[in-house]
Amino acid sequence: MGMRHSITIVLVVVLLAGCGPAKVDFNTEIRPILNDRCVTCHGGVKTNADLNLQFRELALLGGESGNPAIVPGDADGSELIRRITHANVSDRMPKDEAPLTELQIQKLRDWIDQGAEWGTHWAYVTPVKSSPPVENPWIRSPIDSFVLEVLQENGLEPAPEANCNVLARRLSLDLTGLPATFDQATKLCETGNYEALVDELLASPRFGERWAALWLDLARYADSKGYEADRERSIWRYRDWLMDAFNRDLPFDQFTIEQLAGDLLPNPTTEQLIATAFNRNTMTNEEGGTDDEEHRFASIVDRVNTTWEVFQGVTMRCVQCHGHPYDPFVQDDFYGSFAVFNNTADWDQAHEEPVLREFEAAHQAKGRELLGKLDAITAAIRDSITSPTMSKVWESWESKLEDPLEVGKLLNTSKNEIRRIAAKPKADRSSYEIAFIQNRFGDAEPTLVGLREERGKIMGEIGKLTPTITPVMKELPTSERRVTRRRERGSFLSPAEAVEPAVPKVLTPLPAGEPANRLSFAKWLVSDENPLTARVTVNRFWEQLFGLGIVESSDDFGTIGIAPTHPELLDWLAVHFQRDLAWSQKGILKEMVLSATYRQASVVTPLKLEKDSRNQLYSRGPRFRLSAEQLRDQALAVSGLLSKKLHGPSVMPSQPAGVWKNPYNGQQWVLAEGEDRYRRAIYTYWRRTNPYPAMAMFDAPSREFCISRRIRTNTPLQALVTLNDPAFWEAAEGLAAKMKASGGSTGDQIKVGYRMALARDPSPETLTTLIQLAKDSSLPVVANTILNLDEYLTKE
């Protein structure tokens, strides 16, 4: 809606002023008033005087005064109107604050008189595809029609199409994260076959590397576990899965289901198990004296928050502790989702079990045999613990748990949970709790030492085969299920009533007849009825290409998120993606880059700067600085250093000494050998507490939590990276060597370098400036200069 609609509304109000009040729209006119002035005290967080103005039925009920706050059709009889207009300042609402404006009061009056209808927030209504509104020869895709309509309303014209060289570079950076070569650009200029270039780039394996990078921020992917010691975690197979998923254009519905619940599919493949590492990217705490259950709780909270933010653009984080301050979610909704995720077998252990172990071909038979033995011994230990003779020993062990010396023998980080369970009468314990305390007893019971040693030996033998480890999701057996409890004020220490797995009441329910688990939840996310998944996803793609989302707050589609600039376009894209393209990610990207909107030159005019300063109306092509990853990759590509190796463990390119200095962690940054030093940024080792400096300076997050959008900054420290970081200087030297090898005059060499960097020829002025610079300095300095030009650092 945004500005365009508010302007329309103002006009309507003015026109109708003489002939009775205009129909008041709840979503655009009333909810903003309630959100801004009322619900802080009478909403999800606080319900002062027992009044909640977030839901119609509660508002009609009224608060402790006994008078209905709102009487539909009768503003004068509504307590709300009485209180906001109260003559006595101490009784007037909002309490101790400036009164509402006369216009706001009139709006509320008219709205109540008109029946006080509550509108559903646009984002919770299933999108429908409207017809493209205007026709024009400029239009190449329905996208353009929606864009053009808004441009015309604002008295703007689209920019002309960008020059073919510029376009080739833009397209290549967007689809593959690497710049176009001069040859690619020339071919486009000669043939004019833009779509052929699009297809070529979409088919490149580089496509998956570029788009996985976006997803790694969302999945909070890192090569370390987080918290104090922040030790290594092996989870790079998930990163490779992502790249492959993009490259084989795994439809987004399947992409979603496999990441959230691949393990629950019938006969899951290894790849589908690896996909579930998405939600194993939560942190693991290895510090002494901590409470494993508390940190397991924290990871489930994070899985709920991340899943809702990534797939639904809903800020569920608020609802851990209380009702959502603005959106129609109550605290139970959070724990309904929590219950969906709460029955996996991981429990904040340093070993991160359950893990997938993949053996190289030569070790597969042996590995399978050992894993079989491991299962057998684990079952044997379990049988021993639960045998009738052992149950007496267990009970006497449990009765001693209040003795501090006895507790001292327990695993330090699980003793709190053991004591919490031991303090409960047996009948009140969940099946998970019974199994948990038995298993901890099994860890401590002296007569089981032989079996434990046997298990340790098998683990040792498995370790010798050096399998690739990936933490994955594994559902607990039905005999060991956890009971999920709502937490008072969200505190781990204040369990309240039990909650069953469910989705928020404001949305369509989980399909009946299926078990309410991660799989049905994932399928529900990508069902036809879900109003958010497709919108949120197309908006992310759009944001990557155009710099800002159609919904700028791409992490928040709620009522205080920012309304879409082009709601019909967003919905058209969402439905097109979901239905016509059957969730093809390559398909929707192709639709976007083929549009005339995308192909515009990124030239600003004074009028456009005035009316569309942030290019939210798309009155020109996108123009913004490349991401941290693109900057590294571009430097390596242009200088010819880039390794094309796909897949594999993360690598350590050049980094200044002394950046890694963690206590209790002896791991060193060991400079990679050979081509591994020149891999794309997506393969750079990512340690949460010590991010790679060149990336952190260009706004890469540390990835403790899901980050939907990086806030672009422009700082002098960034200039120092691209000017002086040895990795970037090496690229300049590489480019200089190629320039020199091309022979010819200094001017010719500079032209070659400029073409390699920017896929086009320099302007005569630029060439003159660079030739002069070559006289004053050296060829590597000239190359370094080209690699620091704004046009080179920018996608234009």
Added chain:
Amino acid sequence: MNVFEEARMKLAQLHTRRHFLKSFTAGLGGAALASLVGGAAYASSGLGASSGALGTAGVGGLLGLDPLSPRPPHFAPSAKHVIFLHMAGAPSQLELFDYKPILAKLDGQITPPSLLEGRKFAFIQGAPKMLGPQAVFKQNGQSGAWISNHLPHLQTVADELTFLKAMHTDEFNHAPSQLLMYTGNPRLGRPSLGSWAVYGLGSENQNLPGFVVLLSGAAGPDAGASVYGSGFLPTVFQGVQCRSQGDPVLFLSDPDGVSRDMRQASIDAISKINQQQYEETQDPEILTRIAQYELAFRMQMAVPEAMDIGAEPAYIHQEYGTAPGEISFANNCLLARRLVERGVRFVQLFHWGWDSHGAGESEALNFGFLDRCKETDRAITALIVDLKRRGLLEDTLIVWGGEFGRTPMLENRSGQDNPFVGRDHHSDAFTMWMAGGGVKRGFTYGETDEIGYDPVSGRVHVHDLQATILNQLGFDHTKLTFPFQGRNFRLTDVGGRVIREILA
């Protein structure tokens, strides 16, 4: 700057700011700061200007300005700069400031269960022995403040200090407790104190970072760079580590074979070509980039100049105990003064190695701890004296402390006789002190019980400390906020009380 450059800068500022001028002209006091951040959100959500920065789009508004340009806080500040001296690992208050003669009498006795019930310890198991003070104490100055003989230099400036004797925190492990101290939350991902300060105030000296971090000791802080990170604030506000060896700021030095003249020529060429690019495309972001490259060039001169303690006279080195070229806490204290002198807002020092469990020599109260005292005592005292002499102490707030305190009980992990004495982590009571920056001189606030185990009066939570530091910088800590994931976040989370009792 010549006339042409000046005009160009003005144009750059005008263009990048035009969109946000409305919120900027109101100044940054109070709600206006909120509108700086929330500006764009208002336009599209229809919220009135009185609202509290609700929109997540606000970020665009913020970056329309030069995010480091200096701006006034909510009200007149008492301090323009903060130097935070963090003793990572948590020094024992019972050997330095919180003198407990009764604890000496209890030395060696088994701790009664009543003192252990309901407590969480990181390492103590079973029933430990009590441990008397491992130091000789005396009262100092007119204020009569107790400072042990481990800190003979600090004793001489006792009357400059305000002690907070009843600090408490929620966490008993290093990393979460350091995170709570600096980001207001024990988990990773939030902006740090220094980042909030620079977000609110901008930077006085555009040639130096606004928030500088100096590390010494065998390791960095336990929670890594997150304790000086920018969390969800734009990265421009993160702490910049300045180093005594290697490049003082990462990537500051020109590559081998690139002279200053060449770099100058190269920056000139970049600016010239970028200027042409600007004329073609009219994208105001290009002008910002031109300015940032020129700033980077100036930084390449300004940072080494600021970091070069070799230029200091001999008597200064004598006072601080500094030796140029070393990585030492003393050098970092002297650097802190040089940086504050040059307008750096927030200087954060970490000195690692105070985790005196007694499990080994380096972490024993009778060995490593004494070394840490020697490494820091002279330099901290010199810093106070030096700042005062230069008239900088009155608007520089110095804060000293660790992430928590230590138990009145002996920690004996191995259970055997060993020559090393130590104490476990203790989150319920510890001592911090402040000096300068508008706090009282020669003052003590708060008191613990007779064994230093629990506060009995004047309790100060970490959030209260943060609220107080922000207050000295001119901020209402409840209004310095940033929208993230659907709500406004602040350093003090939902807590924090300004400790008015200690303000001068």
